[in-house]
Amino acid sequence: MxxxxxxxxxxxxxxxxxxxxxxxxxxxxxxxxxxxxxxxxxxxxxxxxxxxxxxxxxxALEEPVKIIKSLVSKKDGTEKYLFSLADGSCVEGVLMPYRHGNTLCISTQVGCNMGCKFCASTLGGKLRNLSAGEMLGQVVSVNRLHGSKTVQNVVMMGSGEPLDNYGNVLKFIRLICAGEGLNISQRRITLSTCGLVDKIKSLADEGLSITLSISLHAPNDAIRQSLMPIAKVHSVKDIINACKHYISLTHRRVSFEYALIKGVNDSQEQAEELCQILRGFQCHVNLITLNAVEETGYLGSDRITANKFFDYLNERNIAVSMRRTMGEDIQGACGQLRNEFIKGGGQN
Ligand code: SF4
CATH class of the missing domain: 1.10.150.530 (DNA polymerase; domain 1)
Structure with a gap:
């Protein structure tokens, strides 16, 4: 370094x-x-x-983050980047064109320790935390490539668990929102966590107006534990309670990410269970069919099953969206591009 x-x-x-x-x-x-x-x-x-x-x-370090590879989806215009860092590590990000503006998904760690079974980013474990500047550098390098103000929204959903890198992530949020910096509104920043309950409670006390997003992916502890090791530490109930605490202090709605996985979490019974735990709660559910990763063995739900799951929630007045699976033709799942690069002889 x-x-x-x-x-x-x-x-x-x-x-x-x-x-x-x-x-x-x-x-x-x-x-x-x-x-x-x-x-x-x-x-x-x-x-x-x-x-x-x-x-x-x-x-001083010039260009702490460089784009060394980019792939553009012919299907939906999604652009995927491999960023190299000063120590030779690499992480990835994705720029997604949405109606509400371009959204850049950034990484917060090199790899990840959380071990979610469906995720390519965790296959080699966590190598290190990213600094606040390395997170900001991902945004800066995409803006430099496409012109300033290209990135209008930032989601921390790339490799890494943001709340496992709490101090640097908090600093990044303050830097990117600073008036002398990129001056992005906090409301345009989303932090996604697999559910570190104590850190969610700490985050609630920070006085931020970012969006908190929970990678839920299951309506009960048994399924969640089969997919996400962190579920053995924090139950669904504990996470929901932490989210309620977050909402009561920040008055911000919480999002729940739910990747529909074929035969695992996509039945009508599981849709009903999800309704039960979220009823009367100021939240939004983002459904997406899983971007399959060869090494994990999990497949995304088919369209009919996914639509039925969506309808079930929608008809019961749960605020729900079906996100498009983006970048399927460019290794769109988190961690895939980096893994291919490493397999091909690149560094970490
Ligand atoms: S889904 Fe997120 S928290 Fe889970 S292993 Fe992947 S990067 Fe880590």
Whole structure:
């Protein structure tokens, strides 16, 4: 890992102090952040003096995140990226064009320790946490590729469990929403967790207005435990209670992600169980048919079964959407592109 400083992980006050301690005017910090979040190279930072540019080249990391591969879906315009990091690790992200704006799904860890049985990101375990700057760098590099303001919404649903990297994720949220940074509204940020109950409660106290999304994927503990090891630690009931606590403090609706898996969680009985636990609760259910990953052996539900599941919830007044399975032709499931890259001889 380079010993150069990673400026994208630093807030305005930190950069001011750093510049001042090296003899530069602290007002340069705002200018510098403006350039950094635009993805500019140091040599392109035209309004900075040459001695500062020289100092940055010697002491700061340029482009901590680089796009080394991108694939565009011919079916739906989804674009998938492989990002390389300064230590040679790589993570992936997906840009999805939605009616409410382009949404970038970013990674928060290299790999993941949570062990969900249907997920390609966890196959090699977690290698390390991403820094706040490495999360921000994914957004910056996509904006640089397609033009500023390309990314309008950010979801933390790529590799990693965001709440297992709590401090850096919180810092990332504050950096990306900062006025001198990309100035994205907190309401356009979604944090997705497999259900770390204590951390959900801590998050409720942070005074944020982001959307909390729970990867639920099962209506009861038995099925959930067969899919997600974390379910042996936190029951569905504990998660629902933590979500109610979150809603009571933030007044924000919680989303539940439910990947329909053929023959596992997609029956009418399971739809009824889901209705039972969510009834009268300020939430939204996002159904999606699982993007199959060869190594896991799980398949997505067929369209008829998925539609029946949707109708069952909808008819019982549960707020529900059926998300399109995106990027099927470009290894759209989380972790697939990175795994193919590693198999092909690339680094982690
Ligand atoms: S689904 Fe999310 S939490 Fe579960 S293993 Fe994959 S990346 Fe980790």
């Amino acid at each position: 380079s010993d150069k400083i990673e400026l994208l992980s630093m807030g305005l006050d930190e950069i001011r102090l750093w510049l001042k301690s090296h003899g530069f005017e602290s007002y340069r910090a705002k200018q510098l952040i403006g350039w950094l979040v635009s993805g500019a190279k140091f040599s392109e930072m035209r309004n900075l003096p040459s001695n500062l540019i020289e100092f940055l080249c010697e002491n």
